[in-house]
Amino acid sequence: MEPVAVGLIGAGPWAEMAHAPMLAKGPHTRLAGVWARRPEAAARLGAPVFERVEELFDACEAVAFSVPPAVQAELGVLAARAGKALLLEKPLADSLENARRLADAVAETGVPTQMVLTMRYTPQTRTFLARCGEIEPFGGHAANISGVLTGGHAFGTPWRLERGALLDVGPHVVDLLDAALGRVTGVRAHGDPLRWTGLLLEHESGAVSEASLCMAAVGDLPPSTFAVYGRTGNAVLQPWEDDPFDIIAEEFAATVRAGGGHPLDAAHGLRLQQVLAEAERQLATP
Incomplete structure (x- = not known):
């Protein structure tokens, strides 16, 4: 199977420690490029750095996220509407409203998605x-x-x-x-x-x-x-x-090639967010 070309959004500690090495290692994926709000950080990840996120979309068939939840919610919608498969971090978003917006964009476009709930892959x-x-x-x-x-x-x-x-x-x-x-x-x-x-x-x-x-x-x-x-x-x-990242990459590549169907998809991430949002609401209520 041809490796899935994955663009990475984010260049923080978790991107450097986990996402970039996982995607670049192969054989199931290849790191096609990076976009981050700090280009100097992105340059450390050993892949082409793009100035505009739309240019990253043009260079890949899937997008992985290693950014704060609010940024994932915003840019995940753009990536879905660009027809890109999504490898999503937890939580899905910073709020239930934004999680629904992202899940709705995924449902409307039909792009494959998978959540990096690391424990589930061991x-x-x-x-x-x-x-x-x-x-x-x-x-x-x-x-x-x-x-x-x-x-x-x-x-x-x-x-x-x-x-x-x-x-x-x-x-x-x-x-x-x-x-x-x-x-x-x-x-x-x-x-x-x-x-x-x-x-x-x-x-x-x-x-x-x-x-x-x-x-x-x-x-x-x-x-x-x-x-x-x-x-x-x-x-x-x-x-x-053992760390789970080889399994995550292999399953994501299979999810992309199959056109979806992973049990830990954006819809599952939304369901988790609903539970967490209700818990937060209770904790904020005097």
Whole structure:
């Protein structure tokens, strides 16, 4: 299969660490070029740098995003309307309104999409989810604790410092509990996204789950934990052994060539955003 020519929007730490190497490595994709608001940063990624995003669109058949959620929402619409397949970061957008606008543009144009929900591509996660399907699950819990907001962290970017754990790690946690226990149909939230947030999730299967999110912890911190309990056993997510980026690139190329059909598409990203928006609304209500 001819490698998919992918243009990258963004040149920050995550683009340099993950997206650019993944796309340039091949054999399923090739990095066709980069557009960023800081051309000097884009030049470090080892690909042609375009001054205008429309010129990047002309040079590729798909676009990957490594930018703040508000920028992805804005430029994702332009890329979809230009007929480009989209490799999208989480969350889909900075607001539910903008997430709907992007998802609507994708639906109208029919372009293939895939979300970079990194945890879902690891062999350990797929083994965990297969086990969840065997045990008739009725409940579970998750915790994702870090120190990203405490200062000096590479990912302590403005949007994370403003919105906190719910918008950043919330998509990962809600997505995985959704996959393990069934579609999330309700959420109750308490706490503070800049300190500690608790979520109680209700699933269409009748299961319930709890999640703790924090990006303001200090000291030695435990790895993320996910556990699910069922009528015939339990399932615990094991630590990652390998990074998921080869799998992400391979599946994205297959999604582009097939014209869509990936389960982690923009419509799925919108559904996650609906849960997170409701949680944010509850946390903002006195």
